[in-house]
Amino acid sequence: MATGDGWLIRLRLPRGEITSSELSALADLAEATGVEALEVTGRANLQMRVPDPDRLITLGDTLRSMGLAPADARGERARAVLVPPLAGHDRFGPDDAADVVAAVVTGVGALLAAEPHLRLPARWCVVLDLPATIPVPLRPATVVARPHRSATETPAPGSEAEGWTVEPGPNWPTASEPGGVRPPAVTTTRTGVASAVIDLARLAAAAVEAAVEPVDTARSGSEATSPLGDLSRIDRSRPATGAAVVASPAVGVIAHPDPNRVNLLVRSFLGRLDPDQIRALATVPAIAIRFTHRRGVALIGIESDAITTVTRSLEAAGLSTDPEDPRHRVSACRGAPGCDASEIDTVAVAHRVALLLGPTEMAHVSGCAKVCGEPDGVTRVVGAEGARRWVVT
Ligand code: SF4
Numbered sequence: 001m002a003t004g005d006g007w008l009i010r011l012r013l014p015r016g017e018i019t020s021s022e023l024s025a026l027a028d029l030a031e032a033t034g035v036e037a038l039e040v041t042g043r044a045n046l047q048m049r050v051p052d053p054d055r056l057i058t059l060g061d062t063l064r065s066m067g068l069a070p071a072d073a074r075g076e077r078a079r080a081v082l083v084p085p086l087a088g089h090d091r092f093g094p095d096d097a098a099d100v101v102a103a104v105v106t107g108v109g110a111l112l113a114a115e116p117h118l119r120l121p122a123r124w125c126v127v128l129d130l131p132a133t134i135p136v137p138l139r140p141a142t143v144v145a146r147p148h149r150s151a152t153e154t155p156a157p158g159s160e161a162e163g164w165t166v167e168p169g170p171n172w173p174t175a176s177e178p179g180g181v182r183p184p185a186v187t188t189t190r191t192g193v194a195s196a197v198i199d200l201a202r203l204a205a206a207a208v209e210a211a212v213e214p215v216d217t218a219r220s221g222s223e224a225t226s227p228l229g230d231l232s233r234i235d236r237s238r239p240a241t242g243a244a245v246v247a248s249p250a251v252g253v254i255a256h257p258d259p260n261r262v263n264l265l266v267r268s269f270l271g272r273l274d275p276d277q278i279r280a281l282a283t284v285p286a287i288a289i290r291f292t293h294r295r296g297v298a299l300i301g302i303e304s305d306a307i308t309t310v311t312r313s314l315e316a317a318g319l320s321t322d323p324e325d326p327r328h329r330v331s332a333c334r335g336a337p338g339c340d341a342s343e344i345d346t347v348a349v350a351h352r353v354a355l356l357l358g359p360t361e362m363a364h365v366s367g368c369a370k371v372c373g374e375p376d377g378v379t380r381v382v383g384a385e386g387a388r389r390w391v392v393t
Helices: 020-032 053-065 072-078 097-115 191-210 243-247 274-284 304-316 346-356
Strands: 007-010 037-039 046-050 125-128 143-147 164-168 184-186 251-253 261-267 288-291 296-305 330-332 364-365 382-383 390-393
Touching: 007 053, 020 053, 046 053, 053 288, 097 125, 097 143, 143 191, 164 191, 184 191, 261 304, 274 304, 274 382, 296 304, 330 346, 346 364, 346 382
Parallel strands: 125 143, 330 364, 364 382
Antiparallel strands: 007 046, 037 046, 143 164, 164 184, 251 261, 261 296, 288 296, 382 390
16 A cells, blocks of 8 residues: 555464564564565554655565465455464463364455455454453454463363353444444354354455445544544543553563473564564564554563573564563554654654653553554643644643
8 A cells, every 4th residue: 555655565474373484584674675674463463654655566476476465355354354363373372273264264264265256344353252361452354263271270071160151242233323243242152263263254254245345443433534633532531551562462571381382472673673683583483473453562482491591592683571661561653754744753753752651551652643653541631732742741
């Protein structure tokens, strides 16, 4: 897609997962095409800003040949399954998560392949909401699947606690909206999750056919249509929710089900990874590498004996493994010079804001009142509009 400062390519990776060799190839590709950094998005996708449009076709062909980009937009929809980054590799998470995730990804892909005329909503998404692991925000969800049991529960075979619930997400149209029908939640077994998700996918497609796409309430109204929005839309009485954000394990060493291994969650500043940082990540001896919806990277199943060496090498590359690092609690929109609407260099401001944050605060820096990309849990929005600087608390 075109942006104010070039072209944006977004890679939607199933489960946010990527291999070491794919990472290395991406680093080389970024350097060869003048891409300064890969950006991890709030949906665990990757995006890159390509300054030279003449390289776009070659770049797209290369990414497709690597299997990192599907042939068309329909293939993109099949990849829209958001899972907690440690799913299947969390000592305190459900042990059947990996099977369920694989079944849903495969099932949705097979559905779209078998029914080429099926049109899923543009912001279609399946969220697997697993206890104990890093929670995925439900706001963009179209379908939510969650197990009944708590994180530490071991359910008896065939018991109610072994079941899962699959239900439409909070942005599904309700019966009070024109043509909207909110289907009821479905209780099923672990093997039935994929087919329950597929049933809801058909209903979502039917809503599209009826020109009643599920409404994304987070983006409706002035934010979706106005280039600048209005300062009055910002909630100045927003309660401080930073404590909950800080308590969530978005960075650091996390237990793995294998006692001889650990998981390591890593962040780069504002989720931007330069080619050298990507190469540093590619050298980590992990069972799996996944991007996270916190704009970080999960390095899964590193041998415990290697964790100190791994941590040092990543820190040397400018990546952070420190849960207390205040830079994890700052986000920013594109800002100047990339966005014409911006009055400030949001990255530079974000560096300064990180030094000023209180221990439970989380800030988002915005170049104008539109406040693009504000994540959940933000306690302060910092930005500029016109010649006026403003701070919203
Ligand atoms: S919020 Fe930032 S990225 Fe969005 S329009 Fe304003 S300056 Fe541009």
